[in-house]
Amino acid sequence: MTVTELPPFVRADGPDKVSGSGRYTADLTLTGMLHAAFRYPDVAHGRITRIDTSAAEAMPGVLAVMTDADVPDVHYTWAVADRTLFARDIVRFEGEVIAAVAAISPEIAKAAAAAIEVDIEPLPVVNDIEEALAEGAPLVHEDWASHTADDGIIRDGNLAIYSALQRGDADAAMASAATVVSSRYVADASHAAPIEPRAIVAQWEGEKVTIWTSTQVPYDARDGVCETLQLPASQVRIIVPHLGGGFGGKCGFHFEAHIAALARKAKRPVKLVFSRWEEFVAPDRRREGMIVELTTGLDADGRIVARKGWVGIDNGAYMADCAFFPQLAAMHVAGPYNIDHLSIDAKLAYTNHQPSGSVRAPTAPQGCWALESHTDELAAAAGLSPVEFRRRNLVDTGTTGPMGQTFDEIGALRVLEAAHAAAEGSGPLAENEALGLAVGWWPSFAVPAGAYAKMHGDGSVQLITGAQECGTGAVMTLRYLAAEELGIDVEKIQLVYQDTGAAPFGPGATGSQTLLNHGRAVETATRDIAEQLRELAAEQLEAAPGDIVLADGVASVAGTPTASIAIDELAGIAAGGNLLISSGTADVPEYPTLEGSHCVGDQGMAAWLAPQFSCHVAKVRVDRDTGVTRVLDVFAAHDNGTILNPIGAHGQVEGGILMGVGQALTEGTQYGDDGTQLNAGLLEYKLQTIADAPNIHTTFIEIPTANAGPKGSKGLAEAPNVATAAAIANGIAQVVGAHVTQLPMTAERVWDTANGTADQNGASA
Amino acid sequence: MSMQIATSLDEVLAALAAGARPIAGGTDLVVGHRQGKAPLPESLVAIDRVPELAEIADGDPLRIGATVTHARLMTDQVVVDRLTAIADAAALVGSPSTRNVGTLGGNVMNGSPAMDTGAPLVVLGAEAELASADGIRTVGLDDLWTGPGRTSATAGELCTALVIPARPASSGSAYVRLEYRRAMEIAVVGAAASVTLDGDAVASVRVALTAVAPTIIEIDGLEGLTGRAIDDDLLAAVAEAASEQASPISDLRASDRYRRHTIGVMARRAVDAAARRAAGESISVPVNRALGIGAAA
Structure with missing residues (x-):
């Protein structure tokens, strides 16, 4: 059975991306902009005994060098707060950021990062799952018990989280089985490997920072900046230009706070563009072994x-x-x-x-x-x-x-x-x-998501959503849902997204939920505008709002198609009075x-x-x-x-x-x-x-x-x-x-x- | 740094004598620089606009200019008809964009034991023509390659062409390689073979191996196969000789154990394909795709 109701469509961002006219984060250049480079450890586990940034700071063209000492004392992350922006005392993987540099060119930044003197005393490396869980294994976080964690999380040393599913009596049932088969399978870790290595540009104006970043989840990135730099949400704006793929690897908050902090210290805009090696080792999103x-x-x-x-x-x-x-x-x-x-x-x-x-x-x-x-x-x-x-x-x-x-x-x-x-x-x-x-x-x-909708005086529509295009094209579907609610041509509908300064909250491009959640929010918001249009049309056509049908760009009275008015005309009337604006949120469905x-x-x-x-x-x-x-x-x-x-x-x-x-x-x-x-x-x-x-x-x-x-x-x-x-x-x-x-x-x-x-x-x- | 764009061989040789390094497609030089393997030379001379370096001349010997691209090698009729193993190899190099700019001379002079065109050139008896301000010499490939990434050419010398004796009648050649994907791949191991038949019997067979030693190596001791029919026994003997004479390493791409086995498989398949071509069978370029080497058809 095919129940498809919308016309098949080709995504709208294709020509920009294929022709090269689309702008990605790494394409941005701001006046006075500096370039960032990170300093990483050469080892996967070690104790930092000395960091000396003086040689790097003295290099011509270097405007800021930062370490853990330069940012608020905050442990962050989801569920278990086990991490700081910059390594503190211990480095725990090869891609951990020890220090960051902002300089007038990428080459100088890289050279300065290398010039930071870091002494690390190597510690035993926990290199394997079973090794980690074995009795007496070296601890990755010796201070694990002091990390704050969400309720209900069971953990112990290198056992970061424990869960178990229980149903019936497996032992007794197994004993009664006619056949028993045992297997063991081992999967290596792997990577999202998006074609665009991540990039970030941060610029301060007074107390407010705007961050352009290649994230799949702008609101997570904003929350991470707010948490780690201790800023109110109103002072942090995340904008995502075209995103060159994510596959989950760009979900969440990554390095936006590092670059914002660098930009504040250097008093200049700062840009970070990852090398392919960095894209492989530094982000905290790879597929787990x-x-x-x-x-x-x-x-x-x-x-x-x-x-x-x-x-x-x-x-x-x-x-x-x-x-x-x-x-x-x-x-x-x-x-x-x-x-x-x-x-x-x-x-x-x-x-x-x-x-x-x-x-x-x-x-x-x-x-x-x-x-x-x-x-x-x-x-x-x-x-x-x-x-x-x-x-x-x-x-x-x-x-x-x-x-x-x-x-x-x-x-x-x-x-x-x-x-x-x-x-x-x-x-x-x-x-x-x-x-x-x-x-x-x-x-x-299913999670909360919001949408705003506005119909301009010429009958064109803007949908403002917290959804994020990450390569899937799913956001494009939102326009079709709106067109159907409003009874207008889809070409009249433009999407505004990728900007926490403009869009209501949304979960972004994560968990296959662009359509599921943002779609319901868009339906709600545009249904509200449709309702307003029906009321306007009812006044003009001397009919009941409930009898007004919106279709093909026209509001007409059900059963009397000659009694009609163009939706564009209604939009023009509204522009002189009660504006056609609305918001919608998605009611979160109940879980089974x-x-x-x-x-x-x-x-x-x-x-x-x-x-x-x-x-x-x-x-x-x-x-x-x-x-x-x-x-x-x-x-x-x-x-x-x-x-x-x-x-x-x-x-x-x-x-x-x-x-x-x-x-x-x-x-x-x-x-x-x-x-x-x-x-x-x-x-x-x-x-x-x-x-x-x-x-x-x-x-x-x-x-x-x-x-x-x-x-x-x-x-x-x-x-x-x-x-x-x-x-x-x-x-x-x-x-x-x-x-x-x-x-x-x-x-x-x-x-x-x-x-x-x-x-x-x-x-x- | 400086880069001069040369339009004649004399200009190139003068620049080299003055300390410049040559650049053609740049697929090794520029990529190596970006990966931090080696900085770009201070002074470069571009050789891709020198007409005489880009010629393929039929005759005895055959002559392939150093700046002939892989894209041309895989489609040029002289190469495909008579030097088929080179076309097989060129068709597997990198991606379409690599093949459009990467050159035969660059592949040879980069000296990598994993180069795809090296083993075909060896079994076809090629020599490298090296020119400098002091004159021209030709050098056998076993004398040219001295180790991974190293050649016996001096800094003032440019490889201008690969020179290959005319092919006898009833000859065929082929190059096959083990690959894990169908583009953007480097040989895990590879083998080239040249076979000349006398009726159903082997008149001569040469086999060279890719990525199992510090340089491309030729298998010794195949003279004993002369006069024998191409059959399972002969192919098994080739495979065994290849596995024995290889000295593979273990690295990210494969273990030495697996390389030692698969080099035998590749050698056997290369001889089989070369013999079939020698017998007049048309097997399209590259053999890897035509015969499903590595399940790749």
Whole structure:
């Protein structure tokens, strides 16, 4: 069923971006502007015994040098306040900022940063999740107990956050199982790797600072500046020019306060542009490394009777936004399956690595990869095909999921059947080819968001939203929602966004919620204007407001189309009197209730609003002599509720899948024994290129979903990134006869798996 | 710094004698500078507008000018027909934009053991023509490459061309490499082969290896294969010799163990493709794509 109501449209920012006329943050130049450079430690863990900035300060062209001593004494971050803007006494990862310099050229700034004398006494490096959690491990934060933390957070030393899911009696049920399968999977950390390295420009005017920055979440950036520099919200304005991709890596607050503080000290505007190396090592948003151990018991019919699991997650050195990761990871390895007896422990561990954070569908691609590899092992143990095993065990409408949530109408089984059928119908497989199947899920996040709308005297409209365009194009859909409410042509509607000085609060481009939350706010705001137009038209046409219909640029009386007036004309009348302005906020939908489960360390992830389901089938070809794998086709079926813009929706799925291919095969951070990244660059950190892209065949199972986004829509940006690596894994396993237990499944790891020599490639035991 | 744009070879050689360094596509020099490997030289002479350096001359020997780009090598009919392994290699270099500016001479003189055009040039018997204000000499490639990033050329010498003996009848060549993605890649390992057939039997076979030693190396001891048919046994012997003679390292791209195995696979596939081309089969450039090397078809 297709329920699409809006006309398919091509996003409006394409020409600017393609022609080069679009301006990004790094393109900005202000009068008198200086350039910033950061000083980093050369080690992943050490005690700072001396910092001497005098040589740097004395260099011609240097106008400001800053360290921890120059900013307010504030520990910040989400959930656990474990961090300061500049390193204080201890450095805990290689990309930690020790000092910052502002100078008249980038070259001088860089030279001055290098001229700062820093003595660091090395400390033992915590380089591994299990090492971190082991008895007697060196502590990443010796003073962890003194950090303030949100209520409900369970932590202990290097155990940054602990969560557990409990349902039924897993031990007893496991003992009764006909078949029990245990697996262990290890995923390397990876990166968002947006094409635009981040950039920031800060300028003070009196007590107010304006910061242009490449953030996906302007209000988070503003709040971070306010918290760390102790400024009122009214004095900090965040503006985001065009953003060159984010993929989650640019969520939140990063270096805006450093640059604002530098600009204040130097009394000049200051600009920071990251190198690619910095973009790899410094931001506190990379995809977390993860270890997953699962044991699942089946009955004689191949139905899951119990699951026990353990998940270890690499938090890195500081808490970014990972507080909910253990709970989310536990849910992903529990999976969208009917399991009455469940026990999963999840531990987020401090290490001396770059902090982890919300990269597109955090914890999900790795969790799904581990779970769905394990699921294919279960199917084999049960003597069932992968698709039949999932038919018997998947959640669906009316069933109760692993967390005790009983689902309204969902498309879990329908996406399974749709992707499976599309793949099976695609023709015969050649030698060394196989179809690998995996199912994924992802929640929709409902949070407050606001919108303003105003109709000018000429009938054109401005929508002012806290939404942020990060490359997805989802914000463009807001115009269409407004056009429909107002009955006018979409070309008359302009978006104003990316400016906390103008727009109401919104969660920005994070958590697949641009349409879900900002869309509802825009609908509310423009509905208000529509109401005002009806009242105006009713006066002019001597009719009741309730009888006025707004369509095709005209307000007319229902049933009497000749009684009408152009909306432009109404706008002109209003301009001389009561202005057509309005605001709207999104009523936050109620989350579903849970029954029969227990969540230790609950961070609010237990119940999923408008859950999104996907099934990907990857057609892979493996070169058995080298292990090199090529993904030829991906057949994807998605339940993301109503699809409002098919062009944008297909683009999201295709991008998510290509990102998933990279995570599956080539993208993984390699760490040296000293805890530093060995492949922090685009030559050795291998993203997929367009030449590697598979053919992607997408089907949307459109189920208009109540209690979700506009017109029954759900989120969409993250879901396509969940199941791809898992599907590829299951394809590879069919060709080589065993599952690759490390992610990415590099050619060498595939070759080793095929030859039974995986223990020689450095795999964790 | 200064940069002179030369329009004749004499201008280039005079500039080199005065201490300038040559720049053609700049794909190694400029990228290396940006990555902090080496600062740009104080004085540069651009050689990309010197016409005689950009010529491909058919004949015996064949002559490929040093500034011929990879984009031209992969499509030039003389190269594709007779020096096919070079076309295979050029087609795999970097990305379309790299291939449009990167040159054969630059690839050769950069001296990287991972250079893609090096192994093909070795199996085709190429020599480098080096010119300086003092005159011209030709030097064999095994004498030219002295270590990773090092050559025996003097600072005043410019590589002006690669000179290749005319190909005998019933000859074919091929270059294959192990790659993890289909663009922006550097050889993990690679192998080039040149095969000349006498009927169904091998008249001569040469194999050279990429990225398994400090320089490109040629496999020794393949003379014993003369007179034999191209069959699984022969290919297995080639693979074994390649794996034995390689001295690979472990690094971010692969372990030595995996490189030692896959260099054998690449050598076997290169000889197979070269022999099929020698027998008249048309295998399009690059072999990596045509035959699905590394599952890449």
